[in-house]
Amino acid sequence: MTKADATGTEVSLDEQPQRVVTLSPSAAQIMWEIGAKDKVVGVTQYANYLEEADKKANVSGTGQSFVNIEKVVSLEPDLVLAPSTVPRETVKKLRDAGVTVYAYRSSTSIEDVYRDTTVTGTLVGECDGAEKTVSWMKDRIGTVRQAVEGEQRPDVLYLFYGYTSGEGTFINEIIRTAGGNNVATKVGVSGYKQISKEVVVKQDPDWIILNEQDPAVPEEAGYRNLTAVRENQTIVVPIEYMNQPAPRVVYAITNLTKRFHPDAYAAANATTAETTTKTTISPVENEETTKSEGQAGFSVTSAVVGMVGALLCIRRWR
Template sequence: MLRKALVLSVLLVTVAAGPAAAATAADGGPVESHGGDATTCEFPYATTDATGTEVEVPEDPQRVVTLNPSAAQTMWEIGARDEVVGVSRYATYLDGANEKANVSGANGPSVEVVLNAEPDLVLVPNSTYGFAAERVEQIRDAGIPVYVFGEATSLSFVAEKTERIGRLTGNCEAGVERADEMRRSLDLMRQALDGEERPVGLNVFYGYTSGADTFIGDVMETAGLRNGAAEVGISGFQPINDETVANMSPTWIVTPEGSSIPRNAAYNSTTAVQEGNVVRVNTNYLQQPAPRSVLAAETILEAIHPDAYAEYRDLEASEESTIADTPMTVTPTGTTVETERPGTETGTPGFGVVTAAAALAAAALLARRR
């Protein structure tokens, strides 16, 4: 389906926790102060990132390095991939990413490779700053604007992050358009689910789960599940023991592609395993707080509430038909870009080899969430 838009192994503890944000807004996102008109994308532009550092972007960036796959995915989704000159190894699944510099090094970003890419702006995940703050500061000390994102706690946060990336990179209209598109899809899902019974779901990967205040938990709830981990008091990305799983007895299990469900008495006793109610979701969509997380919610919705999913598609088609009948406003240059909904045929995720050790695998998956 076509969507219309205008000119549009990391340490587990530090990955899960991220840095403490020195300045936060009511939604948990960073507080921003603006230099220049945000609506017209003027530069210089000043803002405060999740570390409390004031970041000034003097000119519209033409060379952007993304140290996290979610920022890279967002740049692709707002039609700005040509501005990206460096990506992390976890972003190599994106079309054309292999043509960019791979800025990942041993145990974190390679400062040398980042600087050699001559970026005008570097976008940094909270996880990378959590365990490689010294390297990030080296990049800052070289006079390059660096923006560190906070921890994504909801799909609303993801939409706002999409707008923020658009503003930072001089793609304001495209960022707002893509964020609003996300919000419309989420609203239509909720509308289609009105009155539906919500079964208990559990997100699990290598013994870990997504509890309260996680965007994956919000993906599940948006798709018509109750987040069982949140209901038993788990917050953030945490280990989950067999006793909790058995007592919860989730009706559905949501897991990224490539991960396995434990074969033991606790899991075998659950309704989910006994009835084969396991939803495997494209890792690149489920694990990354970026626009394609909507596709993860759609996958879950279709598996669990097929009738509501059909209604959602009808609502979406009706809305798009209305939009198609409305004259389109063009940009001053008269340019419009039509982007196609990404498919799921991405093959093996480009996140490197998943190791046999469960802790390392879990750390890698948590790293993909940035």
């Protein structure tokens, strides 16, 4: 097969790759979710939350280097997966060393995650796993969209070491999909930028989202008086679900929706459960995905998945 990547390069594969290196945790997470982890021989250090990732070679670089190019080359990979966060110079150096690299396009939406999951399945010969994963995601996101339709959206702020995520970011997409208004976009923030205490206090968000690397609201007078803090409406989400454009983002979205709109979500989820046949589940279905006082994760259902994706995959490799 031959497929053009984000650099415009035609990436050609003569047979299904058996040795794959992932250059970011999002690419590794996709490989795990579609059932292709056994093909992975190298991962970066931030993928160590994945089961048995510690048994794979660590290809992270030191200092300012994201990737140890010599290590990647030494693994003799059939394919290297390089998400958009990987510098193009790194991609070029690997290609100059004779390595086949597929560079992903930037991911800022849920649709982009569907796309990357499908593309990955095609590249590594796991179309059936990719099809099931995308169908499961669409099923859960469909329930969320049903739940939040017509609901009043609370003001929500994502806070991480004084930074926040505004327009054009994946985290903004998560907040919007879960039925919240992102405070950062309301004050004109785009991308990832610092946000002052004064702005936060003035906006007075109803909810504050944190991640496990910085799980506490600053201990300052202004923050202590925020509605979100006074009413104990802060949510700590595992960073691998909040910050990585990969399938497990579903857990961040569904749990946020469950907190923002509990009654609407329960009603929509009950409706989905009545009309959905369980044929596949996510590998981490029962994992706790939001950690706040008294709040556990929740189980998910999956969509009916046909064999069309698998048949198309077989045809692509002929």
